[in-house]
Amino acid sequence: MEYILGIDIGTSGCKCVLLDQEGKPIITKSKEYFPITKADGTVEQNPNEWYEAAIFCLNQINKLDKVDLKKIVAVSVTGQMQGITLIGKDGNPVRNSILWNDIRSERETNELNKKFGEIMEKTIGFLVTPALTVSKIAWLKEHEPSNWNKTYQFTFAPNFITYKLTDRIIADENNISFSGLNDVKNNCWSDELIRRCEVEKSKIPELTGCFDMIGTVTERAALETGLQEGIPVVAGGGDGGSEKYSIGIEGMSKMIIRLGSAADIGMVVHVDQFKHQDIWPGIRGVMRDYLIISRYTTACAASIKWMRDVFFSELPADSNTYTVMDKEASTVPLGSEGLLYHPYLSGENAPYFNSSLRAKFNGINSGHRRKHFLRAAYEGVSFSIRDVINSVKEFENVQEVFFVGGGTKSKFWVAVLTDVLGKGATIPQYCDAAYGAALMAGQGAGIWDARSKIERNLKNSIKVGFNEENHQKYNEVFKKYMELAGK
Template sequence: MKYVIGIDLGTSAVKTVLLSKEGNIVCEQAQPYPLSRPEAGWSEQNPEDWVQQTLSSLCQLMETSNVNPEDVEGISFSGQMHGLVLIDANGRVIRPAILWNDTRTTEQCRRIEKTLGDKLLTIACNRALEGFTLPKLLWVKEHEPELLEQASLFLLPKDFLRYRLTGNLAMDYSDAAGTLLLDVRNKCWSSEIAEAFDLPMSLCPTLVEAFEQTGTLLPTVAEFTKLLPETKVFAGGADNACGAIGAGILSEGKTMCSIGTSGVILSYEQRKELKLDGRVHFFNHGEQDAFYTMGVTLAAGHSLTWFKETFAKDLSFDELLQDIHLIPAGSGGILFTPYISGERTPHPDADIRGSLIGLDAGHTLSHAARAVLEGITFSLRESLEIMRQSGKEITEIVAIGGGSLNETWLQMQADIFEAPVVKLENEQGPAMGAAMLAAYGCGWFSSLRACAEAFIRPARVYSPNPQQVEEYQGLFSLYQQVYGLTYELNRQLTVYRR
């Protein structure tokens, strides 16, 4: 029996999975690490924590599974996007990593827009948002210039981890696309963008494909993890790209709905010259010469968690949602907008805040809970609409994450999205995608699509209910009005947020 390992380097923990050649999860482990918030809006981590916890997780994976190390052929990675890791000429970390959810760089984003103008979308294909890497580099250049002068290279989180496991430095295209320094369509670093901000091109690492081998394990790493030094290590990809691979989003019409803390609508794209004007993200896929479009709801699952912790703290999620199937579409006239942390798509607005509109004395907790789910799903549909307006046909949507755990919510997604929604038999998200990159890299399959056909198994398909679809069309139209009607109110309320 042969195996591969997928490593998913998340924001709060690292997850490792051992996958057999038949696509079965044999074993999985996870190890947490802390998040530091030294100032309001800042979000940092110590990259060495990623390394130590990954080594620990790999060691536990091998001990628990009891597989022969000779049978583990390859390892690959999925990683949290955008985080800035600076290393010196000796490969040492210069400062804590600045993460994707760090919001200190608003001023730098405006500077990028002013300096580059239309060239930003032409070259990098994305708007300047606080989460991206270039604004973080500019913040360090402005506030910690002595540290940037020491820097030999910038890396993204999973690339630093892979470097510490192999000694080799590289970055794949799917992760590089989230830096704002990559010429996305031409798959090369943009000297025009770097020179506009006086950043040396030498800071940018070598670019590779997500499935490309980037070394083997260092002897000390192999000894600690109980793996062999000759174990092949592959580049891996951005967490969303790997999530797409792990959900089989590898051909036209295939789309993914991932609901975790945030929510993502991601659709496979082959059209290189697609014009989206920055309304949704346009990134390189983990599959060679393919792309994906992606819209983001900042507080998807987070909205549901907030609602439960605020209004039903003593209930489990299952208890909170157990009666929502008894509530008709529209939740008895309640609309919820999930803007509790601002919004990303289609409104890149850090100041907008959520609304719960239409409450009356006859409403129950179940009415409000269903309204929260509907609002999250309406927000995600807004991303789908942008993609459809570009000419894309959405043939099916694969649900992963927390949104795939409740049958009523899955049917709601099919009705609101107006497309079949697929629940997978064994959903492992980005970790599965990372393992699939290793399986393909090892030569188990002729393509990632062939790997997906063998590894990914649908459990159930939820088809749109025509009557519910019609009901939700009217409700969605109302939902789309809430942002504009509450925009100015939220601006005036910002002075009271303390």
């Protein structure tokens, strides 16, 4: 049997998925890693740790699942967007990668918006945030000019892995959408923004389509990973785009909510709906002719992971602990007995776009225990998602909602979120970024028609309803949440 491989370089871990010839995921392996975080807003990772994590997962597939890695016939990579990885002339990383949720570039962000805010909105579709690559470049040029000067080219997290596999540095059309240096209408790098932001064109990576075969696994990479030398490597895209592709959502009536480290809320719409507008409301998806209208909150599952690490530190830092947490949170009444949580651990993206915001618990009293804080965290993250949905006009007419991401493993959290939103949801049997990347690998390498695989796999989705009484109660709690948020 031959297999297709998808690799997801997430914020907190790597996942590898093998699909069989029918497009069905048969083996999944993951490896957690721990970015460097500091009180000043630093969030960094040695990019070689991403590659080592992928190799670890492949070794597990080989040793534990007894799969001959030489039977993998195509691979693609997805992962966290934004941020920046610097590659030197010697082919090695110049420094740790600066991740999307690093907020040290707040001052540089404000300066960029002051100088170029109008053209940024017109060209990339929104103002600069500290998450965007351009703000991190500005920070590097100001604080670490020697490292910037040593940089041959920069790229993004998933593109670093394709570089390690093929020795070719590229950036895909989906990932550049959060660079702050792209032209969303023309689906390319923006020469004007590159010039205005004083970024050397020589450091800009070659742009490819997400389904382009960018090369093959080199002899070196084959020795390191166990993959067969010469198999095709398809460019792939960002995690949000790859995940949306994996369930084939299109149109204004469908929304996907990704319960990952961040909460990604979005839809996929054909570009023809916006071709007459001056400012487009989204980013390019992995499919060239589609636009993703998307907003994200900064600390979704990251809030729950923080709760695990701080309040449940006596338990192992693994997925089993989340089961314990769910049981404990379920013993607390709806509304957490007056305790409210605003999940701004690293500032907030949508709908406030303010990196200075900070998380807070409000309404603490002597009767509250850790279980109250935990339930408040689940509810607060759900409120933040509702806050985003209410702020985007394109989301007004959504009729069908899909929940995806690691957070869907928590039945308790899913129930809280559906009750907060007052909408039922579909949880696809197979849907994540690694799965989407593997589908893209098969499509880009000419192995299959991914659309037929997606449609068949969606037939086994789980449908989740909501409790109308709970929704009405949450409406009142949400009003208080919004008041405390300053709205």
